[in-house]
Each structure stands twice: as structure tokens, then as C-alpha cells.
Amino acid sequence: MAGAGPKKSKVFRYLKYIFLAVLCVLLSLFTVALLRTLSLNVNVGLQLAHWEETNHIGLDLSQRQREEMLTRFKEAIRIPTVSYSPTDLNTTALREFSSLLRKAFPTVFASSLVQHEVVAEYSHLFWVQGSQPDLLPYMLLAHIDVVPASESDGWEAPPFSAKEIDDFIYGRGTLDNKECVMGILQALEYLLLRGYAPRRGFYIGLGHDEEVSGFNGAMNVARLLEQRHVQLSFLLDEGLLVVDGVLKGLDGPAALIGVTEKGMATVKLSVITAPGHSSMPPRESSIGILAAAVKRLEDNPMPMLFGQGPERGTFEHLAHKFNFPLRFMASNLWLFAPIVGRFLALKPETNAITRTTTAVTMFNGGVKYNILPSVAEAYVNLRIHSAHSVREVMDLMEWTVGDQRVRMDLVEGFDPLPVSSYSETSFGFQILKKSILDVFPQLTVAPGVCMANTDSRHYKDLTTGVYRFAPIWAKPGDAQRIHGINERISKKNYEDMVGFYSTLIQNCDVRTLPESHSGVHEF
Numbered sequence: 001m002a003g004a005g006p007k008k009s010k011v012f013r014y015l016k017y018i019f020l021a022v023l024c025v026l027l028s029l030f031t032v033a034l035l036r037t038l039s040l041n042v043n044v045g046l047q048l049a050h051w052e053e054t055n056h057i058g059l060d061l062s063q064r065q066r067e068e069m070l071t072r073f074k075e076a077i078r079i080p081t082v083s084y085s086p087t088d089l090n091t092t093a094l095r096e097f098s099s100l101l102r103k104a105f106p107t108v109f110a111s112s113l114v115q116h117e118v119v120a121e122y123s124h125l126f127w128v129q130g131s132q133p134d135l136l137p138y139m140l141l142a143h144i145d146v147v148p149a150s151e152s153d154g155w156e157a158p159p160f161s162a163k164e165i166d167d168f169i170y171g172r173g174t175l176d177n178k179e180c181v182m183g184i185l186q187a188l189e190y191l192l193l194r195g196y197a198p199r200r201g202f203y204i205g206l207g208h209d210e211e212v213s214g215f216n217g218a219m220n221v222a223r224l225l226e227q228r229h230v231q232l233s234f235l236l237d238e239g240l241l242v243v244d245g246v247l248k249g250l251d252g253p254a255a256l257i258g259v260t261e262k263g264m265a266t267v268k269l270s271v272i273t274a275p276g277h278s279s280m281p282p283r284e285s286s287i288g289i290l291a292a293a294v295k296r297l298e299d300n301p302m303p304m305l306f307g308q309g310p311e312r313g314t315f316e317h318l319a320h321k322f323n324f325p326l327r328f329m330a331s332n333l334w335l336f337a338p339i340v341g342r343f344l345a346l347k348p349e350t351n352a353i354t355r356t357t358t359a360v361t362m363f364n365g366g367v368k369y370n371i372l373p374s375v376a377e378a379y380v381n382l383r384i385h386s387a388h389s390v391r392e393v394m395d396l397m398e399w400t401v402g403d404q405r406v407r408m409d410l411v412e413g414f415d416p417l418p419v420s421s422y423s424e425t426s427f428g429f430q431i432l433k434k435s436i437l438d439v440f441p442q443l444t445v446a447p448g449v450c451m452a453n454t455d456s457r458h459y460k461d462l463t464t465g466v467y468r469f470a471p472i473w474a475k476p477g478d479a480q481r482i483h484g485i486n487e488r489i490s491k492k493n494y495e496d497m498v499g500f501y502s503t504l505i506q507n508c509d510v511r512t513l514p515e516s517h518s519g520v521h522e523f
């Protein structure tokens with residue numbers, strides 16, 4: 001065994017160097033990460049800049065006006081403008097809603113500054129003329145229709161009652177989306193009453209079939225504007241909101257502005273086998289084959305893509321508001337994205353940020369208990385992450401199911417929407433951010449990905465600045481109220497909505513953004 005000793009110590013000497021090298025690398029990685037943690041505060045920027053002075057009319061509502069405005073909002077909630085399918089809308093309710101708008105906002109309809117058109121029978125387009133026609137107009141969107149609701153699902157108040165419980169107004173449409181429909185027009189009504197005339201002109205579009213894709217309402221409004229060669233500075237629709245306690249470890253509430261929305265695919269799965277007598281069954285039925293396929297889809301979620309889309313920007317903007325160790329991780333997604341992603345995947349509303357989601361929504365098969373089912377069908381609704389496409393998702397699904405007997409047809413689908421700018425030079429984003437902070441100084445503003453779809457996707461040829469946000473206060477559990485039971489909004493929140501739109505409309509009167517580090521920007 002001669003020579004073993006010196007060899008060993010040689011190896012030991014190398015090991016020592018390797019260990020030192022690894023330590024050095026780790027230390028420098030740690031230093032980089034720490035520096036990023038300390039320096040990453042993308043949230044200051046234009047807040048400190050000097051904004052052009054414009055007159056600001058405060059709302060200063062009297063008690064009587066407050067009550068009046070809540071009464072009108074409740075009236076809107078009581079009209080059951082339900083969309084069941086593109087061919088099954090409650091048109092009686094939609095017609096009634098048009099009359100309510102005229103009654104509730106007489107100044108809007110009478111003003112010489114406002115032009116109103118009905119589009120596709122039940123949708124509305126308003127043009128509010130600006131005194132400076134060289135300023136590019138912007139547009140506010142909302143939708144009148146709602147999804148169905150039945151009291152027997154467990155509502156504390158009938159869903160079309162607008163009943164008040166503990167300073168909340170309950171009802172279908174209080175969060176999605178009559179608070180925006182009424183909030184926008186109420187703000188305009190008060191501004192016009194106080195003699196306000198905008199410098200920058202703007203459109204208001206109210207769709208009537210958003211919940212069934214908007215192919216009649218939003219699509220035709222957008223088409224009309226395209227025919228008129230309208231270009232928009234930016235567009236604001238429903239979508240993301242204020243999250244308060246929803247993201248664990250975040251200090252204080254945050255306003256998330258949707259700068260994009262996920263894509264969607266509805267896929268029909270079907271299995272066909274020979275029918276026959278149930279007394280002589282084959283080993284597998286069409287129902288069994290389909291059930292196994294569906295189970296494989298649920299057991300194998302789409303890959304984790306957290307950090308590969310604009311959700312990365314969300315966490316970088318919020319990083320300085322997270323407590324340790326989350327601040328360290330959110331500032332260094334280049335290293336920690338897989339860990340943060342896994343953590344977010346624990347809850348459905350944050351899992352939706354991390355991947356393309358798979359929801360099995362319908363399942364049918366069989367006609368009689370003693371006939372072997374010849375056809376079994378299921379529908380899967382996928383919401384596609386920004387880093388995925390319909391094509392890729394279909395391929396992944398086929399691979400996961402891995403059974404030639406399961407036929408897959410794409411019923412409807414579209415890719416994720418383009419990402420709107422959220423830089424310091426983006427007029428739309430910065431005006432929204434300023435308006436949010438003017439009304440709610442306690443908020444942190446960040447870009448986000450809207451997990452559901454909105455009417456705004458029909459407007460993508462009119463502007464590249466599409467934003468999805470309303471200042472709805474969402475606490476833990478509130479996300480489930482949207483399309484769910486006990487949808488409600490606090491009275492204070494509705495008043496704040498009106499205040500927000502009033503401020504936003506007036507803030508849009510600036511000609512340009514103030515000078516930032518990167519220079520001046522003309523619009």
C-alpha cells in the first residue's frame with residue numbers, strides 16, 4: 001500500500017481548492033442576489049416626477065347624492081341581464097337595462113359633448129368629445145351581461161335582490177361587471193354636472209354578451225371604430241383588481257393591472273365503441289376509456305412556466321413589499337422561480353399564474369343502464385399561460401392522454417394576448433398607476449396577467465395599450481365570489497370606483513407624461 005498516503009493528501013489538496021472555488025461562486029451569487037434584493041424597487045419612477053397641472057374636480061358628494069348613486073347601482077343589479085349562450089340572452093332584461101341607463105344618467109344622455117349609439121341592439125358606445133382634438137383618445141370598457149345564478153346554490157341573499165348586509169350589496173354583477181358599467185357613467189354624470197369638459201376625448205363601450213365571448217357586442221363596437229379609422233391611446237377593461245392578503249407575505253394591498261390575458265382552448269374528447277348488451281361487456285367501455293383519459297389530464301397538470309411570462313414583472317414590482325425571505329426570492333426569480341412557483345401552485349387562484357390550467361367542465365355518456373355506451377364525451381377548458389400556445393397545449397394533451405382511441409377536437413381556442421407595455425414611457429400604464437395612487441395612496445401598483453378573458457381582446461387592432469383593471473378590493477376568499485355564490489361589493493368600494501373613474505378621466509387630460517429618466521414622450 002506504499003504511495004497511498006501521498007495520493008490521498010493530493011486528492012485532499014484538490015478537494016480543498018474545489019471547495020474554495022464553490023464557496024467563492026456561492027458567495028458571489030449570494031452578493032448578486034442581495035444587491036438585487038436591495039436595489040429592486042421598480043415602483044418609484046414617475047411617482048416622484050412632476051406632473052403637468054390640470055384642474056381637478058373632486059367628487060365631494062352630499063349624503064343625498066351618495067344614496068342616489070347607490071340606489072341606481074342597486075337598480076342595475078336587480079335587472080337579470082343573464083347570458084346563457086350566444087343565442088340565449090335575456091333580451092327583455094337587456095332592453096330594460098338600456099332604459100335604466102337613460103333614466104339614471106340624464107346629463108350624460110343630454111350633454112352636447114356626448115354622442116351615444118346603440119350597437120347590435122343592446123350594446124352601447126359613447127363618445128365624449130375633447131376640447132383638444134389632437135390628443136389621441138382612449139377608451140373605457142365594461143359589460144352589462146352576467147352569468148346565471150341560483151339562490152339554491154347557497155346565496156345569503158337572492159342573487160338579483162341587491163340586498164344590503166353589513167354595508168355590502170349582494171348580487172350577481174356586483175363584481176362582474178355592473179360596478180364598472182355604473183361606476184364609469186356615474187363618474188361622467190357628476191363631472192358633466194360640475195361643468196367639466198375633457199381636453200382628451202374618450203369612448204365608453206358597454207358590451208352585452210361578454211360572458212358568451214362578446215362576438216356580437218364588443219366585436220361590433222370594435223369593428224365600427226376600425227371602420228372609422230379610430231386609433232386609441234390606450235384601453236381599460238375589467239380584469240385584475242386590488243389584492244389584500246391574497247398573496248402571502250406581501251405587506252399591504254397591491255393593485256394589479258392586467259397587461260395581458262391568458263389564452264383559451266376548449267377541447268372535446270370523445271370515445272366511440274360498439275354498442276351491445278351489458279350482459280356481455282368487453283373489458284373496457286367508452287366511458288371507462290374516457291374517464292381514464294380525463295384522470296390522466298388531472299393527474300398530470302401542464303408544466304410549470306412560472307417566471308416565463310409577464311407574471312415575472314408582477315413579482316419584481318412587488319419584491320420590495322414582501323417580507324423576508326420572500327423578498328429575497330421575489331427579487332431573484334432567476335434563481336428561485338421554481339420554488340416560488342411551487343408555492344404559488346398550492347392555491348387555485350395563484351396556481352393559475354404558474355401554468356396553463358386544465359379544467360374538466362362537462363362529461364357525458366350512456367343512454368340506458370343495460371346498453372353498452374357507444375359514445376362518451378368530455379369537455380376540457382384550458383387557460384393558456386403566456387409562454388404557451390394553443391398548438392403546444394394540444395400536443396401536450398395528446399401526449400398525456402396517450403390513447404389513440406380518444407379523439408380530441410379543438411372546439412374554440414386562441415393564443416395568449418399580446419403584452420402591453422408597462423414601462424415608464426407607457427402613457428396608459430402610467431396614467432392608470434397615477435390615478436390608482438391618487439385615490440388609494442396606500443397601494444403598490446404592479447403589472448399582472450389576467451387569468452380570465454375579457455371583451456378587450458376584440459380591440460387589439462385599435463391599440464397596443466390594453467389594460468385590465470378595476471379597483472375592486474379582493475380579500476382572501478373573494479375571488480371565489482366571481483361567477484360563484486355571494487358575489488358582493490361594499491358600499492364604500494362602489495363609491496371609490498366612482499372616485500377612481502372620475503380621477504382617471506381628469507388625469508387623462510395631460511398632454512404627455514412627465515419627463516422620466518429615459519426622456520420625454522409625446523402622445
Ligand SMILES: CC/C=C\C/C=C\C/C=C\C/C=C\C/C=C\C/C=C\CCC(=O)O
Pocket residue numbers: 176177210211238239240241243246247256310311314349350353447448449450451452453454474479482
Ligand atoms: C400575475 C398576478 C396575477 C394575479 C395575482 C394573484 C392573485 C389573484 C387573485 C384573485 C384574482 C381574482 C379574480 C380575477 C380573475 C377573474 C376576473 C377577471 C375577469 C372577469 C372576466 C369575466 O368573467 O367577465
Ligand SMILES: N[C@@H](Cc1ccccc1)C(=O)O
Pocket residue numbers: 210211212213214264452453454
Ligand atoms: N369572461 C368569461 C367568458 C369568456 C370566455 C372566453 C372568451 C371570452 C369570454 C371567461 O373568461 O370565462
Ligand SMILES: [Zn+2]
Pocket residue numbers: 143176177210238
Ligand atoms: Zn366580466
Ligand SMILES: [Zn+2]
Pocket residue numbers: 147176211483
Ligand atoms: Zn364573468
